[in-house]
Amino acid sequence: MTTDVIQDTDHQHDEHHDHKMTGLKRWLYTTNHKDIGSMYLWFSFIMFLVGGAMAMVIRAELFQPGLQIIEPDFFNQMTTVHGLIMVFGAIMPAFTGLANWMIPMMVGAPDMALPRLNNWSFWILPFAFSILLMSFFIGGGAPNFGWTFYAPLSTTYSNGSTAFFVFAVHIMGISSIMGAINIVVTIMNMRAPGMTYMKMPLFVWTFFITAYLLIAVMPVLAGTVTMVLTDTYFGTSFFDAAGGGDPVMFQHIFWFFGHPEVYIMILPAFGIVSTTIPAFSRKPLFGYSSMVYATASIAFLSFIVWAHHMFTTGMPLFGELFFMYCTMLIAVPTGVKVFNWVATMWRGAISFETPMLFSLAFVILFTIGGFSGLMLAMTPVDFQYHDTYFVVAHFHYVLVTGALFSIYAGAYYWLPKWTGYMYDDALSKWHFWCSLISVNLLFFPMHFLGLAGMPRRIPDYALQFADFNKWVSIGGFAFGLSQLIFLAVVIKCIKGGKKAEAKPWDGAEGLEWTVPSPAPYHTFEKPPKID
Amino acid sequence: MTKTPDQNVQKTVKKLVLVVFAMFGFGFAMVPLYDVFCDITGLNGKTANTAAQVNDKGVDESRIVTVQFISHLSKGIPWQFEPMVREIKVHPGEMKLVKFYAKNESSKDIIGQAVPSVSPGQAALYFQKIECFCFNHQPLKAREDVEMALQFYVDPELPEHISTLTLSYTLYDVTESVES
Ligand code: HEM
Numbered sequence: 001m002t003t004d005v006i007q008d009t010d011h012q013h014d015e016h017h018d019h020k021m022t023g024l025k026r027w028l029y030t031t032n033h034k035d036i037g038s039m040y041l042w043f044s045f046i047m048f049l050v051g052g053a054m055a056m057v058i059r060a061e062l063f064q065p066g067l068q069i070i071e072p073d074f075f076n077q078m079t080t081v082h083g084l085i086m087v088f089g090a091i092m093p094a095f096t097g098l099a100n101w102m103i104p105m106m107v108g109a110p111d112m113a114l115p116r117l118n119n120w121s122f123w124i125l126p127f128a129f130s131i132l133l134m135s136f137f138i139g140g141g142a143p144n145f146g147w148t149f150y151a152p153l154s155t156t157y158s159n160g161s162t163a164f165f166v167f168a169v170h171i172m173g174i175s176s177i178m179g180a181i182n183i184v185v186t187i188m189n190m191r192a193p194g195m196t197y198m199k200m201p202l203f204v205w206t207f208f209i210t211a212y213l214l215i216a217v218m219p220v221l222a223g224t225v226t227m228v229l230t231d232t233y234f235g236t237s238f239f240d241a242a243g244g245g246d247p248v249m250f251q252h253i254f255w256f257f258g259h260p261e262v263y264i265m266i267l268p269a270f271g272i273v274s275t276t277i278p279a280f281s282r283k284p285l286f287g288y289s290s291m292v293y294a295t296a297s298i299a300f301l302s303f304i305v306w307a308h309h310m311f312t313t314g315m316p317l318f319g320e321l322f323f324m325y326c327t328m329l330i331a332v333p334t335g336v337k338v339f340n341w342v343a344t345m346w347r348g349a350i351s352f353e354t355p356m357l358f359s360l361a362f363v364i365l366f367t368i369g370g371f372s373g374l375m376l377a378m379t380p381v382d383f384q385y386h387d388t389y390f391v392v393a394h395f396h397y398v399l400v401t402g403a404l405f406s407i408y409a410g411a412y413y414w415l416p417k418w419t420g421y422m423y424d425d426a427l428s429k430w431h432f433w434c435s436l437i438s439v440n441l442l443f444f445p446m447h448f449l450g451l452a453g454m455p456r457r458i459p460d461y462a463l464q465f466a467d468f469n470k471w472v473s474i475g476g477f478a479f480g481l482s483q484l485i486f487l488a489v490v491i492k493c494i495k496g497g498k499k500a501e502a503k504p505w506d507g508a509e510g511l512e513w514t515v516p517s518p519a520p521y522h523t524f525e526k527p528p529k530i531d
Numbered sequence: 532m533t534k535t536p537d538q539n540v541q542k543t544v545k546k547l548v549l550v551v552f553a554m555f556g557f558g559f560a561m562v563p564l565y566d567v568f569c570d571i572t573g574l575n576g577k578t579a580n581t582a583a584q585v586n587d588k589g590v591d592e593s594r595i596v597t598v599q600f601i602s603h604l605s606k607g608i609p610w611q612f613e614p615m616v617r618e619i620k621v622h623p624g625e626m627k628l629v630k631f632y633a634k635n636e637s638s639k640d641i642i643g644q645a646v647p648s649v650s651p652g653q654a655a656l657y658f659q660k661i662e663c664f665c666f667n668h669q670p671l672k673a674r675e676d677v678e679m680a681l682q683f684y685v686d687p688e689l690p691e692h693i694s695t696l697t698l699s700y701t702l703y704d705v706t707e708s709v710e711s
């Protein structure tokens with residue numbers, strides 16, 4: 001009797017402790033991985049809408065040939081900040097959000113290893129993006145030198161936004177690095193007893209490897225922007241030929257970061273669809289260990305292919321060949337992955353819930369992006385395709401229908417676990433089909449525009465490109481609007497709906513489904529047993 | 532003695548932070564590495580910025596190489612700057628003297644600096660300058676003009692497949708950085 005009472009008060013005390021802080025303070029001071037994960041996800045969605053609004057401005061200007069709506073300089077600011085926000089503000093934080101929510105639950109840990117650091121990594125992000133966006137209202141305007149900030153555009157010819165840009169990138173970089181350290185430390189030290197490395201879900205593996213990539217290359221980005229800063233304001237000449245520097249070296253250092261960065265944005269996507277496809281095919285993932293090795297070799301290869309972005313800078317033949325073959329080599333482990341996903345589905349009992357639809361679209365459309373990548377990897381043809389809309393088509397297929405679609409797949413898959421309710425199925429299907437159709441209308445014709453010679457990052461174009469651009473713009477507006485459906489689904493799902501069971505998907509595997517839905521504020525305070 | 536989980540966490544964090552700093556340093560280390568790499572291979576088309584030795588490998592009369600000269604003004608320097616000969620044919624090993632003309636067309640005194648670059652980049656190592664105006668700053672008073680000399684030879688070991696070299700000079704205004 002007495003013990004019962006004591007246990008009860010203990011329990012109440014715990015509850016009390018959890019919800020001590022309310023309102024804004026709870027979110028400011030929280031060290032709970034689920035809270036922080038949610039904040040990351042919301043933040044990335046807001047940034048997605050901001051960056052998306054800029055894309056709408058770009059497509060409005062490109063709706064017709066000629067200059068209609070905005071000045072060329074503002075157009076350049078739009079393309080630049082759109083790119084920066086989508087890469088660093090939308091895709092990367094969304095992945096970090098998923099990592100925060102899911103990794104501790106998947107490895108059976110009570111929280112991330114460094115909860116307070118986790119709070120910091122999130123809360124410095126809004127400052128970074130405020131600084132970046134502030135530059136629109138100050139002096140010469142926002143960065144207009146492209147998300148790749150090539151010197152001397154960002155140094156000698158800067159419109160005065162370089163300092164804002166550099167500080168914003170520094171803060172984003174610090175945030176990513178802290179987030180990545182947290183992920184690595186959590187995975188290395190917090191796994192439940194019995195959870196060996198080769199028993200970890202592939203989702204965890206891909207984030208583990210991605211975090212290593214981040215730790216390796218974000219500091220290089222920090223170094224690059226620092227050199228740009230001192231070149232612009234403190235008279236150094238890292239990239240200034242007049243002072244003995246070399247602008248081509250900028251491209252080498254930038255792409256040494258830049259290419260691994262694109263894999264930072266796709267490896268987690270591989271992890272997500274490797275979770276959803278087995279769940280809805282009701283079969284275990286085909287070739288789990290080959291998936292792990294493929295991920296690791298992609299990560300390794302990503303360090304020795306950077307100059308495929310620089311084929312036209314006048315590299316010697318040997319360099320061109322080396323980077324061409326290395327780049328093509330990446331298609332091998334990537335092919336292994338696609339093969340494994342297809343083999344997982346082969347003869348599976350497939351059902352087409354929304355997460356599966358997004359995953360299937362991912363496999364097909366990401367592969368199209370991989371193929372255009374292979375075309376770009378061929379040095380001689382890249383001389384024609386470089387800096388045209390073909391490149392734009394390529395990286396939007398891998399990033400939008402690749403990374404973004406995988407995030408949607410993951411979001412729909414785990415929404416029941418997060419909110420405790422099932423999402424509105426019909427509405428989510430609307431979201432999927434509208435997105436699927438519009439995204440292809442938006443990006444597929446860009447391949448042809450590029451092959452026909454339309455250059456990227458230019459606010460005007462020759463008359464013969466007019467028809468295609470009109471369709472592309474219509475696709476763009478439709479895609480933009482379709483994303484609001486997702487917002488509606490999420491809000492509706494948070495407010496209520498059909499109660500979700502602990503495991504709403506009958507084929508799902510993993511520890512996260514052993515806890516109730518919605519996942520309690522604290523999970524696995526006692527490590528689960530793994531066999 | 533086994534470590535507590537906290538100690539393990541600290542150990543991992545320390546290692547990772549070390550990697551972060553190392554990679555930050557590596558970013559900067561790429562600058563000298565790149566220069567060394569390019570000096571050895573000549574890949575970026577940069578030529579040596581000190582005088583070369585006089586040719587002691589003889590003249591290869593059996594080959595003729597075309598050397599072209601072009602000039603660029605960087606943004607904002609109010610000079611006229613042009614090669615006085617656009618193209619000459621030389622035998623590898625043969626010493627040649629060409630001149631460039633520069634005139635300060637503004638009413639200010641300006642210090643210029645010409646930066647050479649050879650294309651194809653591979654040929655940079657074989658373009659030997661005995662004397663070049665690009666080794667030094669070139670001050671010009673307002674409206675002053677000058678003929679500047681370049682004495683060079685093409686190394687006889689120039690790879691067979693290269694028959695044309697283009698030497699490009701870009702002229703920069705370095706007044707501010709020289710004076711400060
Ligand atoms: C099979 C794999 C891939 C190959 C062979 C490949 C190859 C290439 C090549 C050669 C370029 C340079 C094109 C040019 O500028 O002329 C390029 C650009 C690009 N790729 Fe890929 N790629 C692959 C996968 C990916 C993935 C997975 C992502 C990201 C998720 C990605 C993102 C990008 C981006 C963002 C650019 C353009 C960067 C810019 O100039 O702004 N690529 N790709």
Ligand SMILES: [Cu+2]
Nearest residue numbers: 259262308309
């Ligand atoms: Cu790349």
